[in-house]
Amino acid sequence: MNDTFGRRIAGMLHRRPRLRLSLLLSAPLLWLVLAYLGSLAALFLSAFWTTDPFTSDVVKSWSPDNFRTLLTTSVYRDVALRSLAVAVAVTVIDAVIAFPIAFYTARVASPRYRHLLVVAILTPLWASYLVKAYAWRIMLSEGGPLDWLLKPLGLHGPGYGLPAVIMVLAYLWLPYMILPIHAGLEQLPANLLDASADLGARTWRTFRSVVLPMVFPSIAAGSVFTFSLSLGDYIAVQIVGGKTQLIGNLVYSNITLDLPLAAALGTVPVAIIVLYLLAVRRSGALAAI
Amino acid sequence: MRLTRTLVACTVLALATACGSSGSSTDSSNGAFTPPKLSAQKTLGKTEGTVNLIAWAGYAEDGSNDKSVDWVTPFEKQTGCKVNTKVAGTSDEMVSLMKTGQYDAVSASGDASLRLIASGDATPVNTDLVPNYKNIFSSLKLQKWNSVNGVAYGIPHGRGANLLMYRTDKVSPAPTSWSAVFDKSSAYKGHVTAYDSAIYIADAALYLMKSKPSLGIKNPYALDQKQFDAAVALLKEQNANVGEYWSDYLKEISAFKSGDSVIGTTWQVIANLAQSEKAKVKAILPSEGSTGWSDTWMISAKAKHPNCAYKWLDWIVSPKVNAQVAEWFGEAPSDSKSCDYTADKTFCATYHAADEPYWKKVHFWNTPIPQCLDGRTNVTCVPYAKWVQAWTEIKG
Numbered sequence: 001m002n003d004t005f006g007r008r009i010a011g012m013l014h015r016r017p018r019l020r021l022s023l024l025l026s027a028p029l030l031w032l033v034l035a036y037l038g039s040l041a042a043l044f045l046s047a048f049w050t051t052d053p054f055t056s057d058v059v060k061s062w063s064p065d066n067f068r069t070l071l072t073t074s075v076y077r078d079v080a081l082r083s084l085a086v087a088v089a090v091t092v093i094d095a096v097i098a099f100p101i102a103f104y105t106a107r108v109a110s111p112r113y114r115h116l117l118v119v120a121i122l123t124p125l126w127a128s129y130l131v132k133a134y135a136w137r138i139m140l141s142e143g144g145p146l147d148w149l150l151k152p153l154g155l156h157g158p159g160y161g162l163p164a165v166i167m168v169l170a171y172l173w174l175p176y177m178i179l180p181i182h183a184g185l186e187q188l189p190a191n192l193l194d195a196s197a198d199l200g201a202r203t204w205r206t207f208r209s210v211v212l213p214m215v216f217p218s219i220a221a222g223s224v225f226t227f228s229l230s231l232g233d234y235i236a237v238q239i240v241g242g243k244t245q246l247i248g249n250l251v252y253s254n255i256t257l258d259l260p261l262a263a264a265l266g267t268v269p270v271a272i273i274v275l276y277l278l279a280v281r282r283s284g285a286l287a288a289i
Numbered sequence: 290m291r292l293t294r295t296l297v298a299c300t301v302l303a304l305a306t307a308c309g310s311s312g313s314s315t316d317s318s319n320g321a322f323t324p325p326k327l328s329a330q331k332t333l334g335k336t337e338g339t340v341n342l343i344a345w346a347g348y349a350e351d352g353s354n355d356k357s358v359d360w361v362t363p364f365e366k367q368t369g370c371k372v373n374t375k376v377a378g379t380s381d382e383m384v385s386l387m388k389t390g391q392y393d394a395v396s397a398s399g400d401a402s403l404r405l406i407a408s409g410d411a412t413p414v415n416t417d418l419v420p421n422y423k424n425i426f427s428s429l430k431l432q433k434w435n436s437v438n439g440v441a442y443g444i445p446h447g448r449g450a451n452l453l454m455y456r457t458d459k460v461s462p463a464p465t466s467w468s469a470v471f472d473k474s475s476a477y478k479g480h481v482t483a484y485d486s487a488i489y490i491a492d493a494a495l496y497l498m499k500s501k502p503s504l505g506i507k508n509p510y511a512l513d514q515k516q517f518d519a520a521v522a523l524l525k526e527q528n529a530n531v532g533e534y535w536s537d538y539l540k541e542i543s544a545f546k547s548g549d550s551v552i553g554t555t556w557q558v559i560a561n562l563a564q565s566e567k568a569k570v571k572a573i574l575p576s577e578g579s580t581g582w583s584d585t586w587m588i589s590a591k592a593k594h595p596n597c598a599y600k601w602l603d604w605i606v607s608p609k610v611n612a613q614v615a616e617w618f619g620e621a622p623s624d625s626k627s628c629d630y631t632a633d634k635t636f637c638a639t640y641h642a643a644d645e646p647y648w649k650k651v652h653f654w655n656t657p658i659p660q661c662l663d664g665r666t667n668v669t670c671v672p673y674a675k676w677v678q679a680w681t682e683i684k685g
Contacts, residue, residue, distance in 0.1 A: 053674035054322075054658055055408030056384055075682045141547035142480075159479065160533055160549065239540070242533040245684050256381035257677055 040270065047263035056257050066264035076250070080268050083247040086166055087230040087272075091177075091223045093170040098177040098222065105178075106185035121178050129172065133239045136168045140240055160242035168240050169230045176225035184218025185211075220280045227276055231269045322660055324437050325409035333418050333596050339371045340597035343386050343395040345584070347618040348446070348605075349374040358617050360610045368604075370597035379486070379536070387411070390591035393598040396446055398582045399434030400488050400673070403656035405587060406442050412590040413440045419603045424626045428645055433662060434655050435585040443585035444602045445623040447615050449640070450581040450651045451484065451492065452572040454555035454563075456545065467496040467575045469552055471523055474530040481527065482544060482553030485534035487673065487680035488654055491580050492554065493520040493527075495652060499577040508663035509580065510655040517671040517679070524683045534684065538562075545570050557640060558619025578650030615640070 013020045047066050050059045070076050105117040124132065137160075139145045146157035158164050188211065196206040234248025247269055254262035342349055349372060352359030361372045375392065377383045380401035387395055387410045397405060405411035416422040422430075422444060429435075429445035436442055455464055460477065471493065474481045483489055494509035497519055504516050512520060532550055535541040538559045544550035546568045560572035586602045588595060604610055606623055612630035615622035621640040622628070628637035641647040655662060661670040 051674075052408075053672050054656075055404050055410075056381070056674075057388070057408055073678075073682075075685060078685065137543070138547075141543070142549045143547065238537075243528065243531050243684055245681070250681060253681065254677075256379065256385045258674070 043263050043266055043270075046260055047267055049260040051258050051260060058259055066261050069261065070264050070268070076265070079245050079250055080247055082162075082244075083231055083269070084272060086162070086169065086246060087227045089166050090169045090173060090230040091226045093166070094174050094177040094226045095219055095223065097170070098174060098181050099219075102178050102181035102185055106182045107188070118179075118182065121175050121182075125175055129235070130239075132172060133168060133236045136164070136171070136236075137239050140164050140167075160240050162241070162244050164240040164242070165237050165244055165246075168236050169233060170226075172236065173226040173229050176229070177219075177222035180218040180222040180225075181215060184215040188214050216283065220283050224277065224280060228269075228273050231272060322403075322407055322437075322658060324406045327409060327412045327590055329413040329415035329440075330418065330595055330599070331415065333599055336368055336370050336596045336600060337594040338369060338597070339373065340394065340594045340601055341373045341375070341392045342601065343375050343377050343383050343392050345396055345618070346376050346378075348396050348584075348614060350614075350617060358613070360604070360613050364601065364604045364610075368597065368600045370594070370600055372601070380488075384408075384410075387589060390589065392589055393592040393594045394586055394588050394601055396584050397443070397587050398584050399654035400582075400656050402434050402443065402585050402587060403437075403658065404673070406437055407658075409590055411442055411587040412592075414443055414588055414602070416441050416444070418599050419444055419606070421603050421606045421608070421624060424608065424624045425606060426623060426625050426643070428648060429583060429623050432583070432653070434583060434653055435587075443587035444606055446584040446586055446605060447611070447618070447620040447623050448581060448583040448648070448651075448653065449556055449558070449620040450574060450579050450647075451554050452557060452560065452579060453552070453575050454545065454560050454570050454572040455552040456548065457569045457571050459548065459551040463571070463573075464552065465573070465576050467492070467577050467579075468500065470554070471496050471527055472500070474527055474552075477551050478530045479532045480549065480551040481530045481532060482541065482550035483527065483531055483534050484554050485536040487676040488580075489554070490517075490520050490524065490676050490680065490683075491652070491654070493523045495580055496577055497523065507665075508661075509652050510657045511661040511663040511665065511670050512657065513661070513665075513668040513670055517675075521679050521683060528683055528685065542566065542568070556619070561619060561639075574647065574650060578652065581648075581651035581653050583653040612636075615642075 013023075046058075048062055048064065050061060050063055050065060051057065052059055101121070105114060105121070109117055140157055140160060141147075142159065144157065150157055158167070192210055192214075193206060196210045201209065232248055234246060234252050237244055237246050237249055247265060251262045251265045254265060347354075349361055350358045351361035351372070351374075361374075365371055375386060377386055380398050383395055383397055383401050384404050386392060387405055388408070390410075395401075395405070395411070397411070402411070425445050429448065431439060431441060432445075435445060453464060453467065453469065455469070457463070459480075460469070469477075470481055470483070484492070490512075491509040494506055494512055494516065497504055497516070498506040498509060501519065504519055506512065506516050533540075533544065535544065535550075535553075538556070541550065541553075541555065541559055542563045545563050546566060555572055557572065560570060563570045586605060588598050588602070592598055605614065608624050608626035609630045611622045611624040612627035612632075615627065616631055616633065616636055619640070621642040622631075622637070625643065628642055631637060633639075637643065657670060657673045657676055659669045659672050661668060
């Protein structure tokens, strides 16, 4: 009895591929819409509420005040621009450091060591984020290892502050940049490089006209990670940033007290990242992810 | 119909709180606000078998951090109330957790307590149901941060002062005044530290109270716009010399040990820990006095286990337990008899437990509200929400 019922269902699904597909996709799609886009929508909506200034109770009345505050208060503008600058700086530094490393691991190193090198690049990702950030706090401290290293050169470490934040974030997100570039370079056909050399191009010319256009989508893909992770970070800043504030810190400090304002602040990185993704999409890089 | 509903509501409420009579919230005559009409429980009922607490780290230890530090297990054995603790990191977090209504009691500092009272999240506490209340230092009872119009909203837990800590080898001459971190902070440019919370604006106000009497500041938590602007301007000047702000005490210890910070605010417990780790630091109470914190155990208006909560309140201020928690956390106990039970016999002297002249110089954290706390009625004061926004702007 049960068996025949099961067979009938199976037969029906077999005859109707569209129904089959929609049933298969409905669960993940539901999750995507509700949990993912739904939370973003909730964030955006709650940004229009206000709070009671004394008791911090959320007052559910419609008002664009939070966004007005965001645009008119200079400190929010400064912090947003500072966060954007940090994200851009980290991305550029990571791209510049990651390219030669990825080139070595993908094209120069012998196949035997290639896998070991990739494992070595991935290893730091196994250590806790906090441990790495606190390690940097010690390295950057007054009279710490970095000061000690630079002392013979008559220099001084950067101490805690904005440069330290950029350094630490660039360190933390470097593997996310190396891996896509490594993958992109690995797929680069060797005969293209040979052809370029045969046609008389020198190293720099080959790099600019052959290698870079071919791996640009990979760099853009890596930059999506480094850029968005840097834009949202607030913990490394607390540990090595000294008195620096980034947009994540403002969200964090407002979240318990003024949830609607925190939500309004939270839409800023979302908006920046959407714009960034659109720009990356135009470059065709998203097809490579 | 209406009457029936009220009666039903009262019957339900009567399980937890007595119905009807209040007489607690008379209109404001001394500049205080009017809290929602709630009244304290009259008698203790049967314990409910469980109690949910919101506490500062170290306030409800069950032996999981240190086997010898455990006052939760004996409580559970004695009362049959199983304790579930949620540790909160900031006063603001405590306020938002209390709003969920899932907790029975909270160890609120003065900058959270008034907010909880005003929003109706905390209910008055009947001190007769807490036998150990009688031993509590009188200077902690019925204060502005734990009572409204003479009605107690909680049981004092302990207190501490925000001190000025400095590196003895890097700061000379030894400071005696807060001016070292304000007007004269440029001497230690990049190595000054300050507490990372909007409530720190009160520290600047306290300094201005003495250094600029013309501003007329009487209470660092009651600032009108002009006084507030002066305090904010002072902090913006200080910001240029600040190396980092701290809210995590481990971070402050490491900064003082390495010399990244050489002078700034601290708590007694941090100074002790730093000294035990061989940092050359000293903490003093500057001549202007200081700000401080006095924590209060409060009961939620929506408590599902109020009887167990009352048992906890009595337990935590009982002499032995109060001594244990004060020693573990590093604060002055609230129970006058607990000094007999501390493991370190000099503990109460170190933390000035009974040193009333010392506490006279300490202005405990309080929530700034539009009705000036110092009793002025001809001006409105800057409320805490504005302090928070200003704090963001000070840090830039």
